[in-house]
Amino acid sequence: MTKYNFSSPEFLEKIQSQDHQAIEQLVSTYTNHLVNAAFGMGFNESDASELVQTVWATFFQKVPTFEGRSHVRTYLFGILYNKGKELYRERNKHTSELDVHTFFEDNFDDTGHWVQKPHTPDEFVNQVQTLGIIEDCLNRLPEKYRLAFHMKEIEENNSEDICNILNISATNLRVILYRAKAKLKDCVERKMHA
Amino acid sequence: MKSCKEVAQLIASGENLGFFEKVSVKMHFIICKGCRRYHEQQELIVKEIKERHDRKISKIQKTSSEVEAKVLENLKKD
């Protein structure tokens, strides 16, 4: 079986001319990655399944006009992100941006030192491992934060790929990752003291 | 030395830090227990999320195989 180079113009031509072998290779290579990312965004089996099928349907619908300016993987994940956005908002109605101003106000005193929350490291570990806290806090992240966090921290993808998929700058990605982690930490703290 | 708040603001800005800024952030972390603890707790949360995701791997694989079969099946029909 021919092993295709997915970033070559020849491969794109094969896909556009609906070559079955090329399509099969593409689908078998990326379906798992797409489903993985869909789970990373917090979708359950049935939502993830439906979402990834929609991604492929959209891809095959759009591929005749795809010029190959980005890697096919970036293109697929871009579709996943866009299609996943609405579903994510529907499922997680209480997402909100981290208010950076209050974050700094709440966490630091007038001298710029941390306002330490009264718990021991052991207590923190136990609470973090408590079922429900983490999932709930993850579901409070905006969809862009959630996917960026998943791709960078869980899948350990390179930053350039993530920036291309989410259509953001490297600075913006670092801001998003910082805020995602700060927001998660803040949410866990609040739940521990609730 | 920069305060904890200033260090956090610097990292939160997402800007590429210059050599001296990077050194001063590193120095701050070596000296400051509060920042270290905050960072460690964040990493602990990340680790926990990673472990939870890893536990879903068999579900992910099962879903992937089903989706792959359905997509290829649909393409054959077209």
Ligand SMILES: [Zn+2]
């Ligand atoms: Zn500090």
